[in-house]
Amino acid sequence: MTDPEAVETREESVYQPSPEFVRRANVRGMEAYRALYARAERQPEEFWGELAERELFWFEKWSHVFEWAPPFVKWFVGAKTNASYNCLDRHLATPRRDKTAILWEGEPGDQRAISYFELHRLVSRFANVLKARGWRAGDRAVIYMPMIPELPVAMLACARLGITHSVVFGGFSAEALKARIQDLEAGLIITADGGWRRGREVRLKETVDEALIECPQVRDVIVYRRTAGAVSMKAGRDLWWHDLDEGASDVCPAEPLDAEHPLFVLYTSGTTGKPKGILHSTGGYLAQCVATMKWVFDLHEDDVYWCTADIGWVTGHSYIVYGPLAAGATTVMYEGAPDFPHFDRFWQIVEKYRVSIFYTSPTAIRALIRQGEQWPDAHDLSSLRLLGSVGEPINPAAWEWYHRVIGKGRCPIVDTWWQTETGAIMISPMPGAMPLKPGSASFPLPGVQADVVDVYGKPVEAGKEGFLIVRRPWPSMLRTIWRDPERYKSQYWGRLPGVYFTGDAARRDAEGYITVLGRVDDVMNVSGHRLSTMEIESALVRHPSVAEAAVVGRPDELTGQAVCAFVTLKKGAADHQQLGEELRRWVAHEIGGFARPAEIRFTESLPKTRSGKIMRRLLREIVTTHSVTGDVTTLEDMAVVSRLAAED
C-alpha cells in the first residue's frame, strides 16, 4: 500500500467546473452523467452498439454486441474492422485530411507536424515494406523504439496488416527485451539506432543485438536511423528502414480483421517473477479508447492534446496513439526528458504548440513542484483548458499545485484510474459533469460497474477501505494473458468469485466518490511504473553473491514508492557498500534502470512463515512505520523482525 500521506483526502475542498467549461463540454452536469451511466448499465448492448457505430468504421457489422462466457468475453462478435483504418483512412474523406495528426518534438529541438494525409502515406508505405518481407496477419512484431513518429507508424502499419505488435519500453534492458521476444515468439523486430534522452544517445540497436543472441526465431530486424550513431548490422537479418522504404508504394489497403483480432500484447508486471503479456483486441479496445477521449478529455475538434507518457506503457498506446488518432485529434509527442535542457521543457512545449489538454503523471508533477513555480510562471500557459493525471494516486497537495500553478485555477483536473489490463480509462471525472475532489478519481465511467468490496465480495460501507473490483466485462478489457489463460483466470477472476479483481484498494465516500489507495498485492508503483517485487527478487537472486532477497515498496515523497530490497548473502560474500552498488546496477541490467532499487539492506535472515514464505507484509511495515505492530503469529523467528526494525 502507498504512503498514507499520499492518499489523505480533504473532504472540505470541492472544485466546481466553471460555467464556461460546462457550456462547451461534451457531457454537461451530473444528471447527464447519471443518464449515460444508467443507460449503459441497463442496456449495454444498445449503448455500446450505438457508440461503436457512431464512432468507428466497420467493414462488416456484428451479429451481437457481446458474448460473455465468464471469464472470457468477445465484443462486436463477427464484425470486421481495422484499427489503422479507423485511425487514418476514415479521416481522409473529411476536413481532417489536412489536420495535424502528430505534432512531434525531438529532445534536441527538431520538430515535425504530420497531417492525417501524410501519416496515412507513411503507414501505408511501411505496411507495404512489411508485406513485401512476408509478414502478415497473426504474426508478432516486437517494437523497441524511441519516442519518434516512426513508432506509431510502425504500430499502425502492423495493425493495418493484422500483425500483433508488442511495444517494449526503451528503458528495458536486453534481458527483459529478450524475455518478451521469446515469450511472444516474435519473428520481426522494429527498432532504431537510438534515441535522445537528457542529451545522451540511448543505443537501442545495441540492446537489441544483445537480446537477440538467444532469439534464433527472429528473421528480420528493421532499423530506423534516428541518431546516426554507429551500429553494427548483421547481414541477412538487419535491414535499414530507409532502404526498404525506397520504392515502396503509397497504396496499401487495410485488412478487414475480426473485431476480436489481437491488436497488441503489452507486458506488465504481476505478482510472480514472470511478466504477463496482456492481450488486447481491436474493436472493443478502440470503442472504449474513443469514448473516453470524448468523455474524459472532453475532446473538441480544435484541441491540441498532449499526453506525456511513453508509448512503451499502456497510457501511450491508448492515449497518444489509438485513442487520439481514432478520435481525429492532434496528438503531441515528445521524445525526451521533462527536465532537459531545463525544468521548463513541458511548459515550453505547451506554450509553443498551444496545448489545450495536458495529461501527465503525479510523479512528474511532484518533481516539478520541487523545482519551483518560476519554471511554469515563465511561460504562457493560457492555451490549457483541461489537465489530467494517471498512473498512481495523486496526493491532494500535488493536485492543488497542479490546479493552481499550471491550470491557473481555471482548468479541471481529470484523475484517471485504469490499468494495462483495462485498456482504457475506467474511473475518472467527466470534467463538465461533476465537481472535483482532490485525490479522488471520482466516478466509474458509463459501462464500468466498479465497486469497493470486502474479502467476501460484499460492498463495504461508505468511508471504509476495500478491494476495488469490476462486476461486468467492458469493451477494452484484456482478453487473456498471452499463452496463459489459466493465469488470466486465477489472477483476475479467481480471487473473488465472478468479479474482476483489480489488485487495488479503494474507498468510496458517502457521495460515491472513489479514491484509489494503491496496490494490495506484490506489485509496486514507482514513478507510475508498475514493478513486481518478485521480478526484482528473481533478478537479485540470479547474482552469484545473493542467497535470498525480499523486495518491498517504501513510501517516497517523489516517486510514490521506492524499491527497497532486503538481501541475505551467500557464505563468504561481504556486505560492503560496493556490493550494494553492484546489486543496484545488476537489477538495472536485468530489468532496466527504472527498476534499480533505491536501497539495499543486507540482513542475516528474512522473516518467514513456518511454511517458509517470506513475510513481505512485515518488511513493508518496517520500511513504512519503522516498527512492527501487525500479526506475527505465523512468524518463524521473531528475533529477525526485532533486529530488522532495530536496524532501521
Ligand code: WTA
Ligand atoms: C495505479 C497505468 C490511483 C493502480 C494506466 C493501478 C492509479 C496501476 C491511478 C496500473 C489513479 C493508475 N489513481 N492509482 N488515477 N491510475 N493507478 O498497468 O495501482 O501501468 O492498478 O496502468 O496503477 O498501472 P498500469
